[in-house]
Amino acid sequence: MVVHAQEAAQTGAPAAQPAEEEEEEPGEYDGTDEIVVIAGRLRGEIDVPQQPVAVFEEQDIAAYGATSISELLDAISPQTGSGRGRGGGRPVILLNGQRISSFRELRSIPPEAIRRMQVLPEEVALRFGYPPNQRVVNIILKDNFSSKQLAGEFNYPTRGGYSNYELEGSLFRIDGQRRTTLEAKITETSLLTEAERNIDVAGDSEIPAVAGDPDPARYRSLAAESREITLGGTSAMGLGEDGLGGSLTVNGAYTRTDTRSLSGLDTVLLIGPNGTTARRNLEGALRTRVGTDAFEGGLAYNRLVGTWQLSATLDAGYTTTTTRVDRRRDLTGLRDAALTGTLDILGPLPPVPSAGYDTARSEDLSASSLVTLAGNVLRLPAGDVAATVRAGFDYNRSDNEDTRSSLGAFILDRSVASAGVNLALPLTSRREDVLGAVGDIALNLNAGFDHLSDFGTLTEWSAGVTWAPTEKLSLQASYIVNEAAPSLGQLASPQVRSYNVTAYDFIRNETALVTVLSGGNPDLLAERQRDIKLALNWDLPVLERSNLVIEYFRNRSSGVTQSFPLLTPAVEAAFPGRVSRDASGRLIAIDRRSVTFDEIASSRLRWGLNFGGQFGSVTESSAAAGGRGGGGDRRGAGAFPGERLNRPAPSGEASPAGGERTSRSDAERANIPPEGGREAAAPEAGRGPRGPGYGPMGRGAQRGRWNVSVYHTWRFTDTIRIAPGALELNQLEGDAISSGGVPRHALEFEGGLFKDGYGLRVNGKWNAPARVNGSGLPGSSDLRFGSTFNIGLRMFVDLGQQESLVQSSPFFKNARLSLTVDNLFDQRQRVTDENGVVPLAYQAAYREPQGRIVGIDLRKMF
Known part of the structure; x- marks a missing residue:
């Protein structure tokens, strides 16, 4: 039996079935007939040799209960995170x-509005002009969708002393080749002080000597007070008749951010005529206030040039x-008055005039452009050779003025001109019957350069191979050589001194308040x-859906620029000019400007398991889901992270009209029942015939969905040589340069259940204990950093699917209510010295100020 699904992929209609099949009596499939699904690739999918790490269909995405793409990416971070150890932030x-x-x-x-989402390995980024530092997430939108939404969120820690809220409104519409977005958002966070977490900074010296003197802990912030307001919009359109002239996207945003933090009080040590002393605290916190205005804009242009795809992007920003x-106030008058006896050192203090404030102003202009041309350059026996040629130009300028600097x-x-080329060469192919017995083998070659106006020319090159011996197993190997320059700020930012910064002194085993440069x-x-x-990706032959990802990384770097590390005895010995001590040996100042390490080397294994499936009986959801666009491509309705419904046909079995073959089990997972029944497709538009958002989570046959993803990182080596000829530091054995040390093992996980509009999501991270070595001399101590285990919980209900509630209160149609808990067990890392004592600089509230945070979210779509 042949099921033609190519038209269904394009129109959202169910696949046609031959008439004789419709007349068959339903029954169990006995394996005597072969079912072949002929399906074209979904428009917008990426066709590369590298197998996806994960694939999410509409129902998978709905099961996360996310209110934004940013929130969705955070929820699936175990799958989208890269273990390469370069770069950071979001995936490409x-x-x-x-x-x-x-x-x-x-x-x-x-x-x-998402129809499908693919997560692909880091090497795929090279095809789009990016370095292979992060994984690639390809988001495929529905052809038609419309929504307006209002959302509110309030978060509060169970320990009190802090709150956060967000209010957001947006309008979004897709109408074929047109896409429009308007947004407005405000976020506000309150101040959290050391007194609200019972921080003890310097022992008895911080206790006011006189009743009525202010407590400095009330005037030092652990979390700054902040407010952020954002206005933005995006407009995308097709050019020419039926979009044959390409597409153009324009976006812009304005963001105003205000923050306020506290750095303690002015304090003075008063000495009376008889030699008695008293440390006094003056009223009036030392404040730092920062105001930022950011204007951002971007352009994206895509079109076909012959058979080649031209893409050009420009992103620019101006920030003040x-x-x-x-x-600090001049307290000389108080000291002199105390010495002469005209001021009672324990009595009321006279007012001291304010010293005003220092002002730093900066205007930052940035622009980043990239043009790529991608297409096939020639035909090999195993297939087409794909090439991506890129050229870019970046510019950054910062105008600064600071009254604290002379x-x-x-x-x-700084301006940066760059260029490069990437080639993907198929060597063997089952489809083309070129050494098909060994599977599909493809080679990837990349080379490029960056010319920096202030640093000269840097080069990069890489080579990689992908081998897919079967449709369900893919192996990869790559070698990357790259040169990187320090950032403009690391090289030339103005020098600024900050006072009363808490630092732990390993040599004296004590906490000090120091001046930091x-x-x-x-x-x-x-x-x-x-x-x-080296990587392996295997669709496992167990459960309904599962896959295994194994990745091994080995990094070697020389001339590494990093922020000044944790001040261990080894670091102080390597950079003696960066540390100042008084005559008694007490730490008083640290120069924390960036440094260059001679060499850093590491190796690690990251492996993960993804499982998912359906559960429960089929039920009828009688209310529309909030804001969900419908239907679209139904082929992957049962897809799951790691599943590939569109695999190349085996050698000699190319499907007609460019279609692809799937097995009987693939067809079943695509919701094509063995009995020959068909699932009715919902309307594609976000506003369907039953009102806004009627779609896959609306009325129709639904089963519950579940998934679990677990990733484990095992660090084998992590060494640093600070300077040529210096001893090699082993971070895994305690010679760490970062506060917290380097744990050998780490876990990330996420999973959840979703059925009939009710969802439960759990995510978490665990890090093994680590240690940082002291000097071994008397008075010094090793530090042990305990394990951390942070779990987040999200429970939500799509109120629009609760028919009785909607009938009694129509407001709840297309609404979702969520309850979130971050750091469910209120876990905070415990740091102890060799005697089991917690150093003042490593109190639990410093490691995790907020603690457990409970939040409530409400979103209403119209």
Whole structure:
């Protein structure tokens, strides 16, 4: 029996079935007939040799209960996270298989508008002009969708002293080739002080000597007070008749951010005529206030040039920042009055005039552009050779002025011109019957350069191979060589001193309040990176759906620029000029400008298991789900992370009209019942015939869904050589340069259940214990950093699916209510010295100020 699903993939209609099959009596499949599904690839999917790490269909996405794409990406972070150890932040994001100018284009798109989402390995990023530092997430939107939404969120820690709320409104519409987004959002966070977490900074010296003197802990913040307001919009359109002239996307945003933090009080040690002393605290916190205005804009242009795909993106921003830092008051008059006896050192203190504040102003301009041309350059026996040629130009300029610096006004600027080429060469192919017995083998080659106006030319190259011996198993190997320059700020930022910064002194086994110098270091060097990656991705033959991902990484870097590390005895010995001590040996100042390490090397294994399936009996959901667009491509309705419904046909079995073959089990997982029944397709538009959002979670046959993903990282080696000829530091054995040490093992997991509009999601991270070695001398101590286990919980209900509730209160139609708990067990890392004592600098509230946070979210779509 042949089921033609290509038309269904394009129109959302159920696949046609031959008439004689419709007349058959339903019954159990006995394996005597072969079912072949002929299906074209979904528009916007990425066709690459590398097997997806995960694939999410509409129902999978609905099961997360996410209110935004950003929230969805956070929820699936175990699958989207990269173990390469380079770069950071979000994965590379593509929209319908094409580059975007920035994440601004996506942040207000509701997850219900997503038709399918692919997560692909880091190497795929090379095909789109990006370095292979992060995994690639390709988001495929529905052809038609419309929604308006209002959302509110309030978060509060169970320990009190802090709150956060968000209010957001947005409008989103897809109408064929047109896409429009408008958004407005405000986020506000209250101040959290050390007194609200019972922080003890310096022991008895912090206790007011006189009743009525203010407590400094009330005037030092653990979390700053902040408010952020964002306005933005995106417009995308097709050009020419039927979009044959390509597509153009324009987006822009304005963000205003205000923050306020506290750095303690002015304190003075008063000495009376008879030599008695008293430390007094003056009223009036030392404040730091920062105001930022950010204007951002972007363009994206895509079109076909012959058979080649041209993509051009431009992202630009202009930011002004004003920072006001209160000066310390001149307390010489108080000291003199105490010495002469005219001031009672225990009595009321006279008012001391304010010293005003220092002001730092900066204007930052940035622009980043990239043009890529991708297509096939020639035909080999095993298939087409695909090429991506890229060229880009970036510019950054920063105008700065700071009254704390003697430099006066100064300008930092850097321009970067880049170019490169990536080639993907198929060597063997089952489809083309070229050594098909060994599977599909493809080679990837990449080379490029960056020319920096202030740092010269840096080069990069890489080579990789992908081998798929079967449709369900894929192996990869890659070698990457790259040069990287320090950032403009690391090289040339102004030098600024910050006072009363808490630091732990390993040599004296004590906590000190020190003066910290930050800013640029012009002596930093270029970094040379050499990385190896070996990976396996296997669709397991167990359960309804499961896959295994195994990745091994080995990184080697020389001339590495990093922030000044944790001040261990080894670091102080390597950088003696960066530390100041008084005559008694007490730590008083640290120069924390960036440094260059001679060499850093590490190796680790990251492996993960993804499971998922359906449960429960089929039920009828009698109410429409909030804001969900419908139907679309129903082929993957039963798909799951890691499943590939569109696999290349085996050698000699190419499907007609470019279609692809799937097995009987594939067809069943695509919701084509063995009895020959068909699931009716819902309307594609977000506003269907039964009102806004009628779609896959609306009326229709539904079963519950579940999934579990667990990833384990096992670090084998992690070593540092600070300077040529210096001893090698083993971070896994306690020679760590970061606060917290380096744990050998770490776990990430997420999973959940969803049925009839009710959902439960759990995610978490666990890190093994670690230690940081002291000097071994008397008075010094090793530190043990206990394990951490942070679990997040999200429970939600799609109120629109609760028929009786909607009938009694129509407001709840298309609404979702969520309850969230971050750090469910209120777990905070415990740090102890060799005697089991917690150093003041490592109190639990410093490690995790907020603790358990409970939140409630309500979203209403119209």
